[in-house]
Amino acid sequence: MRFTKSLRAFGGPVDERVRAETDRIYKVGFWILAVGLMVYQYYGYWKSQVEWVYGLVDSAHAHEYVDPFVRVLFFAAFLVIAFLLYRRGLTGIDDFDGPSESSTGACLNGAALAGLAVGVLTAAVRFVAQCQLLGFDRMRPLDDAVIGVFMGLQAGFLVFLVLLAYHHLAKRRLAKLEKDLDDD
């Protein structure tokens, strides 16, 4: 503790404006890194899938294109974020006391949006992977579209389940926070 205090004293006063700007920089950097890593992983997966489908590799490990370390890092980061989101108590959705239909509706909207994003992203990265590995002549964009729709539906369903679970957990967390704040 003394060492930390000495370090802080050496660094000078902590200015709230500088801290706010630094936080903003970290936030932007985090999103660039997180989204970039996600797209990188996803692209790596579909690139290996295209390689496998068109017989471009003989390796039995063709589907392990993406470094397992990066994969673990990626999931660990999002696990931490999920935990922090849970602890936050779900701000931004203020209809907790409303009927459960509204919660289901919000989850459905979120799932539809996620499904659409995943579908478009899947079709796009597979299209790029085909273009990179096969060239324009041998490309089959209809395959990409069909796979995109399939993956979008799958992702939409999974996201719906995750959002429902998250909603339920966050509701409990919020109730606990309210109970702790109760001053009657």
Place this chain on the structure above:
Amino acid sequence: MAATSAATGKNLRMKVARVEAGLSQAELAAIVGATRQTVGLIEAGGYNPTLKLCLSICHALGKTLDDLFWEEG
């Protein structure tokens, strides 16, 4: 908390209070634990400080929040 003059965007009341107290921006910044740039930006209306910093500034200048930061409608 609104800390600026509606006409100019500057917090002239804080600047006047600081000059009356005989402090430079750097001296006030050292007292309240901020940087000179932050104090300058508050006076220029370029930064909206937290309540904690507003209170520190008020204590340092011997003023109230109403004196330095309150604006009517």
